[in-house]
Amino acid sequence: YMASLLSPVLRRFSTLYPHVEIEIVCAQSVALGPMLADNKIDLAFVTRDCKLRGEFVRAEEMVWVGSATDPAPLAMSPLPVGLYEHGSVARAHTVAALDAAHIRYRAAYSSASLMGLLATVEAGIAIVALTRCSVPPRFAMLGEAHGLPKIEPLEIVVARSVKSNRPTCDYLAQQMVQDLSVPRQRG
Structure with a gap:
């Protein structure tokens, strides 16, 4: 923040x-x-x-974030997701949203660092859930139109x-x- x-x-x-x-x-x-x-x-x-x-x-809204130029992760099954470290509320909310929506996913990457998670998005190899205030303009915000569930703020x-x-x-x-x-x- x-x-x-x-x-x-x-x-x-x-x-x-x-x-x-x-x-x-x-x-x-x-x-x-x-x-x-x-x-x-x-x-x-x-x-x-x-x-x-x-x-x-x-309350800070959580949003799904993907590459603006490479939508490939959205087509993968299971969905490759980058997650914050174990024990974080953001990770728990993200996993709970995916589980409740019955979306098959894999924890492809885990990082305590925002920059680490953004690198996976930049590389086009995963999507991540971030607070809206943390999303750089060069990335795409994804949502229900992309088949992704809402995440608890x-x-x-x-x-x-x-x-x-x-x-x-x-x-x-x-x-x-x-x-x-x-x-x-x-x-």
């Missing part, structure tokens, strides 16, 4: 607090949760799961460590919630 959502918040924060050092840790939510629990980081903008709670910010939260009770942390968390919130959709 760093590149697509947090840049304006960080820009404003650094203007107001120019002498505060921010260490940015870009990692999957499954890695950030233990870092919060161990007080190694103060705040995390993460996907909510059963172990990782926080203040709700937004991800709930994005701001989670805090127990030692993050400082004014600068309060401000940054408040700005994340305020600037990045979108109303929950009822479904």
Whole structure:
């Protein structure tokens, strides 16, 4: 979420607090949760799961992504799918959607890295499910018209460590919630 959502918040924060050092840790939510629990980081903008709670910010739609120039994976059986690492909510939602739709698929690639998953799409060897905010314009968004099921959205939260009770942390968390919130959709 760093590149697509947090840049304006960080820009404003650094203007107001120019002498505060921010260490940015870009990692999957499954890695950030233990870092919060161990007080190694103060705040995390993460996907909510059963172990990782926080203040709700937004629901992020999951979409299927394929190569804009090579639709070959869509014709393959079983469907080659690139998945986030085991333990991630995005992976669980993707697999649940495929299973519920009775689509034969194979976990062709697995990566904790968005860039790793995008490389499989770029190569035309798999499709992946990503948050809409993470899809580069050069890729094709796929959906029900392509025989693919809807995927449950991800709930994005701001989670805090127990030692993050400082004014600068309060401000940054408040700005994340305020600037990045979108109303929950009822479904």
